[in-house]
Amino acid sequence: MQTVDLSKFENPIFDRGGGRSKEALWLAVRQLLFQSPFKNYRLKASLLRSLGATLGTAFVCKPRVQITFPWRLRAGNNCWIGEEAYILNLDHVTLGNNVCISQRAFLCTGSHDTTDPHFGLIHQPITIEDGAWICANAFIGPGVTIGRNTIVSAGSVVTKDLPPDMICGGQPCVPIKPRVLRDAP
Amino acid sequence: MQTVDLSKFENPIFDRGGGRSKEALWLAVRQLLFQSPFKNYRLKASLLRSLGATLGTAFVCKPRVQITFPWRLRAGNNCWIGEEAYILNLDHVTLGNNVCISQRAFLCTGSHDTTDPHFGLIHQPITIEDGAWICANAFIGPGVTIGRNTIVSAGSVVTKDLPPDMICGGQPCVPIKPRVLRDAP
Amino acid sequence: MQTVDLSKFENPIFDRGGGRSKEALWLAVRQLLFQSPFKNYRLKASLLRSLGATLGTAFVCKPRVQITFPWRLRAGNNCWIGEEAYILNLDHVTLGNNVCISQRAFLCTGSHDTTDPHFGLIHQPITIEDGAWICANAFIGPGVTIGRNTIVSAGSVVTKDLPPDMICGGQPCVPIKPRVLRDAP
Secondary structure, eight states: OOOOOGGGOOOTTOOOSSOHHHHHHHHHHIIIIITSSSOOHHHHHHHHHHTTOEEOSSOEEOTTOEESOGGGEEEOSSOEEOTTOEEEOSSOEEEOSSOEEOTTOEEEOEEEOTTOTTOOEEEOOEEEOTTOEEOTTOEEOTTOEEOTTOEEOTTOEEOSOBOSSEEEETTTTEEEEEOOOOOOO | OOOOOGGGOOOTTOOOSSOHHHHHHHHHHIIIIITSSSOOHHHHHHHHHHTTOEEOSSOEEOTTOEESOGGGEEEOSSOEEOTTOEEEOSSOEEEOSSOEEOTTOEEEOEEEOTTOTTOOEEEOOEEEOTTOEEOTTOEEOTTOEEOTTOEEOTTOEEOSOBOSSEEEETTTTEEEEEOOOOOOO | OOOOOGGGOOOTTOOOSSOHHHHHHHHHHIIIIITSSSOOHHHHHHHHHHTTOEEOSSOEEOTTOEESOGGGEEEOSSOEEOTTOEEEOSSOEEEOSSOEEOTTOEEEOEEEOTTOTTOOEEEOOEEEOTTOEEOTTOEEOTTOEEOTTOEEOTTOEEOSOBOSSEEEETTTTEEEEEOOOOOOO
16 A cells, blocks of 8 residues: 655755745745735735736735735736735736635645655646636635636635636535626716 | 726725724734734723723633724623634624634625626624524624524534524535523533 | 523633643744744744654644644654644644645634533544645544545535545535555656
8 A cells, every 4th residue: 555755745846936035035025014904005016016926007915915926926907815815826826807806715726646645746827817706715726717707605615617707606616696797887 | 798897996885984093003903912822801802892892791802813893893791702713894793692703713794796897895794692603614794693592513604694593504504403502500 | 591601611621731831931932933934844843842742753834833732732754734724732633644734724623512501612632644634724623533645625624534545525524535546656
């Protein structure tokens, strides 16, 4: 019988995307500024950009958000990241325009090869298309794309792609009914 | 086809309930005292009261609890809020007497109008009646009332009212069996 | 009808396992060092050991992990605890060798007697056997044993024992399919 042996874990292929000093700088900045209870939206967006994030206008990063690698975050215009949301972006996380990630939502790009006794790291990008809303406490797994305007209800666990224009929910998360947007006033 | 446009989001109707300086004071106090690992139950209760909370006797607010607006929190006697519980009370959260909110539970009074391209804010109160217990990691959505003595099991997701005297669970959370209390010793 | 009365809660039987000063020391150390964004794996392992934890080699405790009582934590070799994992070990938490507890997972050894109007504390140990993996956001309740090499999928809620060598998921969490490990390279 095979035995898991985490002492053999190594990821020679995994590129962290930033040097040690850049990563340490980010950790310090994150602790000092991103754990602050104050808004500082523009300052935080500027810092994320200076560390490699590609962010559109009006990027709102609420207090106590965790982002692993700024250099693997892309967002369009008018995106919001809620308090205590966790963007574990070992791989790219891409948000379209007008995307809302609510409080304590968890976007997780990392996993492990469950057949590998050495627990090899797997990472796959996550894409949240224009107008989609990831509600509070929802979990989005690696490789998932959430379609345009789709809503992932609070506490849902998403491991597969979801189509556009749907309200989805559950564990596993599935489409429940269409999202109908009325005319703008 | 309608398009979500978060740049048009505004809430002229939403009353935050405290002035800017009061809110800033609360954010600073919360960061300094409520993130502390030490108990300070009486001090925390006094500060919450001085900022507008209505709290009964023996209010226990464990470390690392997040409360959004003290002025929208009401609790009876002998209520406990567990570590890392999140009371997102844009609207009133009302706890009866002898209510326990366990660790990492999330009481969320806020949502958005899913049909509105401008993503209008919705907020509805949450009421947890006497003797009810919201277990660890449970999520309670806007507008929900949890009946007297009812238990919401760990990790449950509640979006509709739950009746009194039941043990409930699941996602969505439903009543499973009666809660029977034995005679007090 | 019986009434819950939390003012009568007391746990004369519950032994916190450390004196007041030891516990206060741990709270201060935890706040200063375990909330730090930097790795400090060896230092953290040494401190946990000096406060009574029994840890094997290569113990990796990532930033922002919450451990309630170091003196009720046992782990074999090559164990990993992910960021924001919460080890609420009022009772013993025992990890075998090569166990991975992922980000925001919650191992909860505490509960309450739901029939007791005074809400008596219940605590039962949790055991995670060799090679098992508790994925992100999963919840493990009191008294649970997770079998050797078994995987608890992200966001699952586990309240009963799980057998070895299975991939499990859901709320409640159940075995879904065997975990097959290939030969080590």
